[in-house]
Amino acid sequence: xxxxxxxxxxxxxxxxxxxxxxxxxxxxxxxxxxxxxxxxxxxxxxxxxxxxxxxxxxxxxxxxxxxxxxxxxxxxxxxxxxxxxxxxxxxxxxxxxxxxxxxxxxxxxxxxxxxxxxxxxxxxxxxxxxxxxxxxxxxxxxxxxxxxxxxxxxxxxxxxxxxxxxxxxxxxxxxxxxxxxxxxxxxxxxxxxxxxxxxxxxxxxxxxxxxxxxxxxxxxxxxxxxxxxxxxxxxxxxxxxxxxxxxxxxxxxxxxxxxxxxxxxxxxxxxxxxxxxxxxxxxxxxxxxxxxxxxxxxxxxxxxxxxxxxxxxxxxxxxxxxxxxxxxxxxxxxxxxxxxxxxxxxxxxxxxxxxxxxxxxxxxxxxxxxxxxxxxxxxxxxxxxxxxxxxxxxxxxxxxxxxxxxxxxxxxxxxxxxxxxxxxxxxxxxxxx
Amino acid sequence: xxxxxxxxxxxxxxxxxxxxxxxxxxxxxxxxxxxxxxxxxxxxxxxxxxxxxxxxxxxxxxxxxxxxxxxxxxxxxxxxxxxxxxxxxxxxxxxxxxxxxxxxxxxxxxxxxxxxxxxxxxxxxxxxxxxxxxxxxxxxxxxxxxxxxxxxxxxxxxxxxxxxxxxxxxxxxxxxxxxxxxxxxxxxxxxxxxxxxxxxxxxxxxxxxxxxxxxxxxxxxxxxxxxxxxxxxxxxxxxxxxxxxxxxxxxxxxxxxxxxxxxxxxxxxxxxxxxxxxxxxxxxxxxxxxxxxxxxxxxxxxxxxxxxxxxxxxxxxxxxxxxxxxxxxxxxxxxxxxxxxxxxxxxxxxxxxxxxxxxxxxxxxxxxxxxxxxxxxxxxxxxxxxxxxxxxxxxxxxxxxxxxxxxxxxxxxxxxxxxxxxxxxxxxxxxxx
Ligand SMILES: NC(=O)c1ccc[n+]([C@@H]2O[C@H](COP(=O)([O-])OP(=O)(O)OC[C@H]3O[C@@H](n4cnc5c(N)ncnc54)[C@H](OP(=O)(O)O)[C@@H]3O)[C@@H](O)[C@H]2O)c1
Ligand SMILES: NC(=O)c1ccc[n+]([C@@H]2O[C@H](COP(=O)([O-])OP(=O)(O)OC[C@H]3O[C@@H](n4cnc5c(N)ncnc54)[C@H](OP(=O)(O)O)[C@@H]3O)[C@@H](O)[C@H]2O)c1
Numbered sequence: 096x097x098x099x100x101x102x103x104x105x106x107x108x109x110x111x112x113x114x115x116x117x118x119x120x121x122x123x124x125x126x127x128x129x130x131x132x133x134x135x136x137x138x139x140x141x142x143x144x145x146x147x148x149x150x151x152x153x154x155x156x157x158x159x160x161x162x163x164x165x166x167x168x169x170x171x172x173x174x175x176x177x178x179x180x181x182x183x184x185x186x187x188x189x190x191x192x193x194x195x196x197x198x199x200x201x202x203x204x205x206x207x208x209x210x211x212x213x214x215x216x217x218x219x220x221x222x223x224x225x226x227x228x229x230x231x232x233x234x235x236x237x238x239x240x241x242x243x244x245x246x247x248x249x250x251x252x253x254x255x256x257x258x259x260x261x262x263x264x265x266x267x268x269x270x271x272x273x274x275x276x277x278x279x280x281x282x283x284x285x286x287x288x289x290x291x292x293x294x295x296x297x298x299x300x301x302x303x304x305x306x307x308x309x310x311x312x313x314x315x316x317x318x319x320x321x322x323x324x325x326x327x328x329x330x331x332x333x334x335x336x337x338x339x340x341x342x343x344x345x346x347x348x349x350x351x352x353x354x355x356x357x358x359x360x361x362x363x364x365x366x367x368x369x370x371x372x373x374x375x376x377x378x379x380x381x382x383x384x385x386x387x388x389x390x391x392x393x394x395x396x397x398x399x400x401x402x403x404x405x406x407x408x409x410x411x412x413x414x415x416x417x418x419x420x421x422x423x424x425x426x427x428x429x430x431x432x433x434x435x436x437x438x439x440x441x442x443x444x445x446x447x448x449x450x451x452x453x454x455x456x457x458x459x460x461x462x463x464x465x466x467x468x469x470x471x472x473x474x475x476x477x478x479x480x481x482x483x484x485x486x487x488x489x490x491x492x493x494x495x496x497x498x499x500x501x502x503x504x505x506x507x508x509x510x511x512x513x514x515x516x517x518x519x520x521x522x523x524x525x526x527x528x
Numbered sequence: 529x530x531x532x533x534x535x536x537x538x539x540x541x542x543x544x545x546x547x548x549x550x551x552x553x554x555x556x557x558x559x560x561x562x563x564x565x566x567x568x569x570x571x572x573x574x575x576x577x578x579x580x581x582x583x584x585x586x587x588x589x590x591x592x593x594x595x596x597x598x599x600x601x602x603x604x605x606x607x608x609x610x611x612x613x614x615x616x617x618x619x620x621x622x623x624x625x626x627x628x629x630x631x632x633x634x635x636x637x638x639x640x641x642x643x644x645x646x647x648x649x650x651x652x653x654x655x656x657x658x659x660x661x662x663x664x665x666x667x668x669x670x671x672x673x674x675x676x677x678x679x680x681x682x683x684x685x686x687x688x689x690x691x692x693x694x695x696x697x698x699x700x701x702x703x704x705x706x707x708x709x710x711x712x713x714x715x716x717x718x719x720x721x722x723x724x725x726x727x728x729x730x731x732x733x734x735x736x737x738x739x740x741x742x743x744x745x746x747x748x749x750x751x752x753x754x755x756x757x758x759x760x761x762x763x764x765x766x767x768x769x770x771x772x773x774x775x776x777x778x779x780x781x782x783x784x785x786x787x788x789x790x791x792x793x794x795x796x797x798x799x800x801x802x803x804x805x806x807x808x809x810x811x812x813x814x815x816x817x818x819x820x821x822x823x824x825x826x827x828x829x830x831x832x833x834x835x836x837x838x839x840x841x842x843x844x845x846x847x848x849x850x851x852x853x854x855x856x857x858x859x860x861x862x863x864x865x866x867x868x869x870x871x872x873x874x875x876x877x878x879x880x881x882x883x884x885x886x887x888x889x890x891x892x893x894x895x896x897x898x899x900x901x902x903x904x905x906x907x908x909x910x911x912x913x914x915x916x917x918x919x920x921x922x923x924x925x926x927x928x929x930x931x932x933x934x935x936x937x938x939x940x941x942x943x944x945x946x947x948x949x950x951x952x953x954x955x956x957x958x959x960x961x
Contacts, residue, residue, distance in 0.1 A: 111821060115673050123672035125862055221670065227822040229662075229670030237654065237662030239556035240548050240842030371828065374807055388544060388835025389660040393828040395804065402821025409673030417863045429558055430850045 098416050099132035101159040101190070103181060104171035105143060105152075108195055108222065109134070111405030112169065113145045125416050126409070133159045135172075160185035167415055169408060170194040179203050186210045186218070191419075193411040195222035195404055201296035201312050204303060208433045217418075217431055219411035224297045225250060225380045227403025228396040229410070234304045234384070236430045241386030243305040245345040250297040252378035252398040253281045253288035254320050254340040258328075258363075259376040262337055267325050280378060290319035291340060291361040298342035301382070302359050305344065308439035316360040316444050323363055327454065327523045330484055330494050334452075336365035336527065337373045347442040356442045365452050365527040372528075445503030450479070450527035452496050453509070456519040459491040463517050467495065470515075474508035476500045490519060496527060531849055532565035534592040534623070536614060537604035538576060538585075541628055541655065542567070544838030545602065546578045558849050559842070566592045568605075593618035600848055602841060603627040612636050619643045619651070624852075626844040628655035628837055634729035634745050637736060641866045650851075650864055652844035657730045658683060658813045660836025661829040662843070667737045667817070669863045674819030676738040678778040683730040685811035685831040686714045686721035687753050687773040691761075691796075692809040695770055700758050713811060723752035724794040727775040734815070735777035735792050741872035749793035749877050756796055760887060760956045763917060763927050767885075769798035769960065770806045780875040789875045798885050798960040805961075878936030883912070883960035885929050886942070889952040892924040896950050900928065903948075907941035909933045923952060929960060 100116070102109055113134070119126040134147060135156035153159065160168050160181050168185035170192060172178050179199050185192050187210065194200065200207065200220050211218045221231045225248070234246075249255050253275060260271040272289065275281035287293045295317040299310040320340050331338050341364040347356035366373045371393050375381040380398025385391050397403040418428050457463045464481050471478055477498040485492040497505065512518055533549070535542060546567070552559040567580060568589035586592065593601050593614050601618035603625060605611050612632050618625050620643065627633065633640065633653050644651045654664045658681070667679075682688050686708060693704040705722065708714035720726045728750040732743040753773050764771050774797040780789035799806045804826050808814040813831025818824050830836040851861050890896045897914050904911055910931040918925040930938065945951055 115821065121675040123863075125672070228825055229666045232670050233662045233666065236847060237665050237843045238839070239558070239846045240839045242554040371807075374804075386839075388548065389839040390830045390833075390836055392661055392830075394825070395828065396825035397823045400823075403823055406671070406673045406819075406822040410670045413672045414669060414863065417861055420862060428850055429853060430556075430847065 097128055097130050098166040098419055099130055099164050100167050100169055100412065101133045101162060101165035102131060102169045102171065103135045103156050103159060104173070105134050105136045106171065107401045108404045108408060109171040110144050111401035112171065112408045113147065115405055115409045117145065123413055125413055125420070128420065129412065129416060132165055133162060135159050156181055157184065160190065161188050165190055166419060167191045167193060167412060169412065170196055171408070173198070175199060175202070182207055182218070183210055186214050186216055189214055189216060191217045191415045193219045193408055193415070195220070195408055197223040197293070197296040197300060201299040205309055209436070212432065212434055215427055217415050217427065219414060219431070220300070221411050222404045222407035224300055225382055225394065225396070226398040226400060227406045228380060228382065228394050228398065229407070230301070230382045230394050231304065232410070232414070233394065234301065238384060238386060238389065239430065241389050243384065243386045245343065245385040246298070246301045246305045246382065247341055247343045247372070248298070248301070248382035249339055249372060249375050249380055250342050250382065250398065251288055251294045251340060252380060253285065254294070255375065255380070256280045256378045257289070258320060258323070258338055258340065261323065261325060261328050265325050265329065268321060268323055289321055291317045294340060294342040294361045298344050298359055298361060302344035302357060302439070304433070305384070306346070306357055306439055307435045308355070308437050309435065310359065310439055311441070314441040316362070318362040320363050322523070327525065330454065331365050331452065334496065335368055337368060338363050338525070339366050339372060341366070341372070341528070347446070348448055349442060349446065354440060357439050358442045358447055360444065363525055365525055367528065370528060445501070445506065447502040448499050449502060450497050450499055451505050452494065452523070452525045452527050453521060454523040455493045455495070455521050457491050457493055458517040458519070459486050459489055460517055463491065464493065466515060466517065467493065467512060470511050471497070471508050474504045476505050476508050530561055530563050531599040531852055532563055532597050533600050533602055533845065534566045534595060534598035535564060535602045535604065536568045536589050536592060537606065538567050538569045539604065540834045541837045541841060542604040543577050544834035545604065545841045546580065548838055548842045550578065556846055558846055558853070561853070562845065562849060565598055566595060568592050589614055590617065593623065594621050598623055599852060600624045600626060600845060602845065603629055604841070606631070608632060608635070615640055615651070616643055619647050619649055622647055622649060624650045624848045626652045626841055626848070628653070628841055630656040630726070630729040630733060634732040637866070638742055642869070645865065645867055648860055650848050650860065652847060652864070653733065654844050655837045655840035657733055658815055658827065658829070659831040659833060660839045661813060661815065661827045661831065662840070663734070663815045663827050664737060665843070665847070666827065667734065671817060671819060671822065672863065674822050676817065676819040678776065678818040679731070679734045679738045679815065680774055680776045680805070681731070681734070681813065681815035682772055682805060682808050683775050683813050683815065683831065684721055684727045684773060685813060686718065687727070688808065688813070689713045689811045690722070691753060691756070691771055691773065694756065694758060694761050698758050698762065701754060701756055722754055724750045724773060727773060727794040731775035731777050731792055731794060735790060735872070737866070738777065738817070739779070739790055739872055740868045741788070741870050742868065743792065743872055744874070747874040749795070751795040753796050755956070760958065763887065764798050764885065767929065768801055770801060771796050771958070772799045772805060774799070774805070774961070780879070781881055782875060782879065787873060790872050791875045791880055793877065796958055798958055800961065803961060878934070878939065880935040881932050882935060883930050883932055884938050885927065885956070885958045885960050886954060887956040888926045888928070888954050890924050890926055891950040891952065892919050892922055893950055896924065897926065899948060899950065900926065900945060903945050904930070904941050907937045909938050909941050
């Protein structure tokens with residue numbers, strides 16, 4: 096039996112997807128049972144990189160998601176609307192959905208999965224996180240035996256490219272951003288990437304699957320990389336770290352059986368050079384998952400791009416085709432669905448236990464280091480090292496690295512330190528893995 | 529509905545598996561629908577790390593695989609017999625099988641999958657390769673859209689531990705082997721590991737899944753690490769490489785649509801330090817998969833151990849339980865089965881195109897380097913570098929690194945060089961990635 100695909104969008108990922116579907120030789124044989132039924136775009140006159148019968152293209156996307164002949168709707172238009180409404184309408188018409196749209200899924204998972212579960216259809220999203228890297232399906236299936244403790248990743252290629260260049264070339268953020276934009280690695284409006292919003296969407300999705308609950312995106316803490324400068328990267332380097340934008344979801348140390356508290360956050364992080372995530376460079380992504388009893392596993396690969404992302408999209412199509420091929424009697428496949436309905440509780444950032452790196456510009460006077468140390472001690476902030484890195488005229492540059500401390504305590508100490516006469520400013524505060 | 533598991537073996541992995549099955553809280557809810565029905569062991573009196581009702585244990589493994597109440601047989605006894613016969617008998621009694629036994633699967637995949645396909649049951653083997661790392665299921669499902677070009681991995685923890693220690697401490701093979709044996713990282717009889725046989729079993733399995741055909745294990749080229757010595761590791765280091773035991777399966781450059789030629793091999797390899805596999809150390813495993821359009825993805829994690837391996841075993845049990853829960857109408861799930869029946873053709877090693885590293889002990893005379901270079905040139909072996917690394921009395925030590933060459937040509941050149949009067953011996957010949 097042939098299953099009919101209704102594709103929404105023929106841009107970067109849509110084109111990659113069509114290329115696979117039209118050239119199935121040597122790929123999974125199940126692909127031969129699929130046919131491309133309609134393709135929805137914004138402009139019919141735009142030149143396309145794939146040759147399709149003209150009759151396949153339409154600008155009427157509603158028609159595709161309601162077409163009784165379509166079995167699987169593949170949403171690759173991006174953005175919030177009309178993507179969200181089209182996905183919901185497809186579901187209400189009994190269609191299975193494949194999407195790469197992290198923005199929609201991270202915001203509307205609740206209504207989308209509720210609708211999908213009611214209708215008994217699948218909504219698959221392997222391409223929404225990590226581009227081509229298989230991570231959604233492993234989280235749903237291969238790691239099911241585990242209690243997940245932490246999911247941690249480099250999930251945004253643009254910022255990883257920028258930080259890698261800054262690291263290797265010793266240049267500042269704005270300079271590299273301009274190059275990245277020229278090379279097409281960063282958008283003209285880079286906000287979603289450099290402010291960590293894209294990574295926040297993705298970690299919310301991973302956390303939801305790993306911890307089996309829904310996540311309020313607005314509660315995810317999010318800090319981007321605009322303030323990272325060349326000197327922090329060079330000091331971090333001397334201390335044995337590289338700076339990476341990490342997206343982290345972990346079970347909070349305060350979590351109990353009754354109150355399942357999570358901590359979910361995106362922020363630049365000092366990563367020890369020997370850590371597996373430290374050597375993930377350029378536009379590559381990697382996701383590290385920790386659980387019991389598996390310990391650590393890491394998935395590494397291309398986090399974006401037409402081919403890799405299309406590989407993930409088509410793997411979702413294959414998974415759906417596999418169960419359509421010989422339908423399950425009654426229920427949906429329990430390892431392909433998302434049936435949890437409760438929202439997870441997220442711990443406030445002040446309760447986070449983490450290490451910190453902070454850089455201070457102070458008067459170059461004796462006793463300053465003692466003052467900082469005493470103040471931190473008064474707030475239960477245990478220090479690993481305080482080093483005067485440099486002096487500039489009358490000013491000294493001091494770098495502090497803490498042990499694991501409560502973020503709230505550290506912030507209180509900083510508030511007090513900021514009021515010291517000898518302290519000029521605190522240009523950088525970064526967390527340390 | 530509760531599914532009943534018949535477990536064969538309660539050793540390292542069996543015990544880890546039971547620990548998960550008896551403590552399901554916080555893991556995948558589907559686990560709650562499973563019950564441990566019988567456990568087969570060799571000795572009833574042996575102390576066990578898990579508390580089980582005495583009535584569960586039996587030494588009659590035949591009884592378990594023929595028990596009409598058992599739905600899933602989990603084979604964790606290891607070795608060839610009686611494991612193979614028990615798996616076949618379980619299948620013939622209509623039971624699904626989960627196994628971690630790479631030795632049996634790499635040798636008897638043909639009869640086992642033929643029997644399973646006839647009976648319409650699943651044989652799952654995630655734990656057979658890479659311990660806890662999800663790689664079998666990703667190859668069957670998540671990467672299905674791709675044409676696989678190459679699968680390459682560090683799939684034996686013992687040898688990777690030994691090579692890592694040799695690298696870091698500059699000591700010789702035999703010394704580290706003794707330590708690894710003391711620490712329990714190597715068996716008293718280390719043959720299967722250090723001679724590459726275990727890695728050969730695993731790459732045969734991965735190749736079969738990735739390239740969609742059966743593999744004759746006897747045709748897999750296999751070379752272990754016994755001959756690696758401290759000086760090769762140190763020369764490799766100076767040239768920018770680390771030495772790893774790689775298992776590699778690739779589509780041969782001579783492959784055509786009609787003749788799908790593969791090259792499958794296990795051998796110590798000089799890996800450039802910047803390559804993702806170069807930094808996989810100690811007992812960790814990693815598998816790198818290259819395909820079109822995905823590019824490269826890598827899976828990294830613990831390649832052995834009770835917990836990680838049990839995580840993989842239980843993920844297979846979950847996958848089976850998921851489809852048993854709401855059985856497919858008629859056919860088996862096409863992404864969970866292995867239906868290919870033809871054998872792949874393997875290319876002879878002399879047709880391999882690869883780079884080489886070779887170390888020569890020669891008379892310390894002028895003109896030796898020229899002689900070597902000329903001879904290689906006559907055999908179409910293009911040289912990247914010839915360096916005289918050292919002299920010992922009247923002898924010189926010369927290291928040659930080639931470009932990509934045909935292995936057969938290189939071997940012919942070496943045969944000729946070996947007959948030169950000025951050449952004393954050729955202690956090391958290694959391939960370079
Ligand atoms: N690009 C990547 O590497 C990547 C990686 C991972 C995930 N994703 C996700 O994949 C999705 C698609 O990304 P993309 O890079 O392929 O986007 P893109 O290149 O901008 O393509 C978008 C496509 O959707 C069509 N479209 C957009 N709005 C439409 C509307 N209102 N009505 C009809 N057609 C509309 C466009 O039509 P026209 O062609 O006629 O303009 C275009 O074909 C996004 O959710 C993105 O986040 C992308
Ligand atoms: N260990 C790892 O880290 C690892 C990793 C990946 C894959 N694997 C694979 O997992 C499988 C199991 O390995 P393992 O390390 O768990 O082995 P193990 O510790 O040696 O345990 C073997 C178990 O099987 C039982 N057994 C063996 N032969 C038997 C027979 N003829 N009749 C009845 N019971 C028998 C033993 O019974 P008694 O307890 O009564 O002696 C023992 O409980 C092997 O195929 C291995 O290759 C292991």
